[in-house]
Amino acid sequence: MHEMAIALALIEQAEKVAREQNARAIPGITVVVGRLSGTDPDALRAVFELAAEETLAAGATLTVDMAAGRELYIKSMDVDVEEGEEVRGEALNV
Amino acid sequence: MCKDCGCSVKGHSHDHAHDHHHEHDHEHPHVERKTIALELKVLAENDAQAEANRDWLSQHGVMAINLISSPGTGKTYLLERTLERLRGRVQCAVITGDQCTDNDARRLMGKGAVVKQIETVNSCHLDAARVGALLPEVAGNGVKLLFIENIGNLVCPAAFDLGEHFKVALLSTTEGEDKPVKYPALFSMVPVVVLTKMDLVPHLEWSLPKCREYLNKIRPGVFVFELSAKTGAGMDAWIAYLEKLIKP
Numbered sequence: 001m002h003e004m005a006i007a008l009a010l011i012e013q014a015e016k017v018a019r020e021q022n023a024r025a026i027p028g029i030t031v032v033v034g035r036l037s038g039t040d041p042d043a044l045r046a047v048f049e050l051a052a053e054e055t056l057a058a059g060a061t062l063t064v065d066m067a068a069g070r071e072l073y074i075k076s077m078d079v080d081v082e083e084g085e086e087v088r089g090e091a092l093n094v
Numbered sequence: 095m096c097k098d099c100g101c102s103v104k105g106h107s108h109d110h111a112h113d114h115h116h117e118h119d120h121e122h123p124h125v126e127r128k129t130i131a132l133e134l135k136v137l138a139e140n141d142a143q144a145e146a147n148r149d150w151l152s153q154h155g156v157m158a159i160n161l162i163s164s165p166g167t168g169k170t171y172l173l174e175r176t177l178e179r180l181r182g183r184v185q186c187a188v189i190t191g192d193q194c195t196d197n198d199a200r201r202l203m204g205k206g207a208v209v210k211q212i213e214t215v216n217s218c219h220l221d222a223a224r225v226g227a228l229l230p231e232v233a234g235n236g237v238k239l240l241f242i243e244n245i246g247n248l249v250c251p252a253a254f255d256l257g258e259h260f261k262v263a264l265l266s267t268t269e270g271e272d273k274p275v276k277y278p279a280l281f282s283m284v285p286v287v288v289l290t291k292m293d294l295v296p297h298l299e300w301s302l303p304k305c306r307e308y309l310n311k312i313r314p315g316v317f318v319f320e321l322s323a324k325t326g327a328g329m330d331a332w333i334a335y336l337e338k339l340i341k342p
Contacts, residue, residue, distance in 0.1 A: 002218050002250035010136045017130065027127065031136065038253040038279040070283075072253070074134040083124040 003043040006072070007051035014077055018056050023079035026057040033064050034071035041066065140254055143222035147229060147257025151240065156187075156233045157340050158240040160256050162280060163264035164273070165246030168290040168323060170198045172264065173241055175323040177205035179333050180239070184340060187232045190243040191220040198243065208232050219250035222257055238340045248273070252280040260284075266291040267298055271305035274312045281309065286317045288332065293322035 010031060018026050033039050041064040048062045065075060135141060151158050161169050173188060180186055186207040190198040191214055199211035210232045212224055225242060233240045242258055244251040252261075263284040265273055268291055274281035281287070287309055295302070302320070309316050319335070321328030 002253065005217065005219070005221070006136060006253075009139060013134050013136060013138060017132065017134065021130070024125070028129075036279045036282060038249050070279075072136045074132050074136060076129055076131045078127055078129050080125050080127050083126055 003039060004047045004051060006039050006044060007048045010048070010074065011051055011055050011057050013074060015056050017074075017077065018079050021079050021081055023056065023081050025080040026060050026077055027080060028061045028063065028078035029057065030063040030065060030075045030077070032067050032071050032073050032075050034067045034069040036068075036070045037072040039072055137254070140222045143226050144255035144257040147222055147226045148259070150226070150229055151233065151257065151259070154234060154237075156237050156240050158233075158242060158256075158258040159339075160242045160244060160251075160258035160261045161264060162244045162248070162251045162261055162284075163246060163266075164248055164269060167246070167264045167266040167269065169243050169246070169264055170201055172288065172290060172321075172323045173202055173243060174205065175326070175329060176241075176333065176336070177202060177207050179329065180336065181206035184239050184337060185237050186239045186241065187237040188241045188243060189220075189225060189228055189232055191224075191245045193218075193245065208235075208237065214245060218245055218247050219254050220244055220256055221254050225256045239336060248277040248280050252283060260286070262286045262288060264288045264290050265305075267294050267300045271301055272308055274305075274308045278312050281312045281316075284313065284316065286319070287313075288319045288321065291322060291324075292320050292327060293325045 010029070014026050014029055031044075033041050033044065045062055045064065052058050052060055148158075161173075163169055170190070173190075177186055177188070188199075188202050188207055188209045189212060190202065190209065191212045192198055193214055193216075196211040196213070199209045202209045210228050212220060212228070214220065214224075220242065242256055244256075261280075261284045263280055263286075265287060267289065274287075289302075289305065306318065309318060319328060319332050321332055323329065
């Protein structure tokens, strides 16, 4: 049962990308898990939620795509990025 | 656009009396959700540390072997006999991992090798950071051969590169012939398998041809040692192999 270590590493990698993007949340992550990677997808899902607490990925949906080999990588992630736009009332009073 | 509420629906009116307070002097941040396509290894950090460990070992002329098996296969016993035989001929070191206790380290001490125990407590495997932190202390000073005795576990240790040069799986005759096909993650990746407790074969319903068949199925061409660390049978070949590994 090393899925907690996998989940923590997964979130760490995802947070690194999210910070580069100035994202304020990671609502979803898709990982590819190889059958020979030694990682159990159910166990990973089970610990992911706990591992994600108080991180940018808190409450994120984890999608696991199975593959044949030793793969274990993040295939994609959703990020919520705040745009620097300021919308003020005055602008609407045209 | 309606000047009261800012909407673009035409023809509605705001002739009621209450105040709408449409001041909007706070910011409305726009949050955009986007999907980023990646191919980012989950264990990238461990892999990078493992590469650094491998570089360190190569620079210091150390060959490192990661020994992986179930608990009770005889990793420590084989190491005890191995260190005794290599004493005075090859400078060895051992990093041994267990969840708890330093029993293994104490068994391995006094045989001419530097020995260091890692207690992982709640973890089921060693990782590259833990091993890397010990390398200068354990494997400096002329060490030629470093054995990393992993936690007894056929699943998790297979996933974590420690920076070793290669992995060796141990399989004891009492575990049955079919462990290689039951635990393909490990057995499909190791170039060398050591069959231990061969002296027990007469007492077991265990077939060497069947075991070799399973091994070859999961890892064609795998190099197999058959030995008994207890009786010493097969140990010569194992020791000769280790000595050959560190020849320049």
